[in-house]
Amino acid sequence: MIDMGVSVRKLNNALKSLGLTVDMLDAVIVTHEHTDHIKGLATFAKKYSVPVYMTNGTSHAVLQKIPYANNIIHTFCGGDGFDIGSAKIESFLTPHDANESVGYIISCDNITFGFATDLGFVSQNIKNMLSSCDFVVLEANHDIDMLKNGVYPYQLKQRVLGNYGHLSNAACAKCVVDLVQNGVKTVVLAHLSEQNNTPVVALRHINEMLFTFGLTCELFVAPVHEMEQPILLGMEVEQPCLALGSFA
Ligand SMILES: [Zn+2]
Ligand SMILES: [Zn+2]
DSSP states (O other), X not given: OBOOOSOHHHHHHHHHHTTOOGGGOOOEEOOOOSHHHHTTHHHHHHHOOOOEEEXXXXXXXXXXXXXXXXXXXXXXXXXXXXXXTTEEEEEEEOOSSSSSOEEEEEEETTEXXXXXXXXXXXOHHHHHHHHTOSEEEEEOOBOHHHHHHSSSOHHXXXXXXXXXXXXXXXXXXXXXXXXXXXXXXXXXXXXXXXXXXXXXXXHHHHHHHHHHTTOOOEEEEOOSSSOOOOEEEOTTOSSOSEEEOOOO
């Protein structure tokens, strides 16, 4: 499981809807310490012993708030890789105002899955990493005009728009074109702002850009609050190696 931005109660309900329990998770991998990514971790660490992987920088920030999580936290350097069971995990540093934040590439049973949210821009390294994937979850945080004309205070607008903030629909669309040209077949747009974006606006941006380049791909939007139908990766295995039920 990637990140834990919901309460343990909500997590349990979500897993139950997939026929799973927390004990069936091999591990949790965390991108960074912002609350919308670790909200459930304080309670999780009291109740469960499932290993939770994060960078050294993220763990410093997390342990200041949740020192007892030390028992289940495993650390690595941002950019390093490791294995969880038969899954190969690679990480890449993301430009974001957090402490050593990362995105992930997960390879298992000949399927490669990439995850990149909370990034101010898509660096060449990130593009290269995601280009190797069959399936990518990518941030489409805001529509630039909606953000600029919206209710956020000036400082927050500058933070979101900055190189260590969040990815706009326009920047996401450019990246999706590159990824599809490199063979990525399916993209899930994620981490949409409720104030400064809508699924319709995000999809329009990405579809228009793909159309301009004469490209198509399978596109989904991860809902912000509820579980979406799982997308099962790995058609030939009875027990799919990756199931994505997504909270943004
Ligand atoms: Zn976030
Ligand atoms: Zn963040």
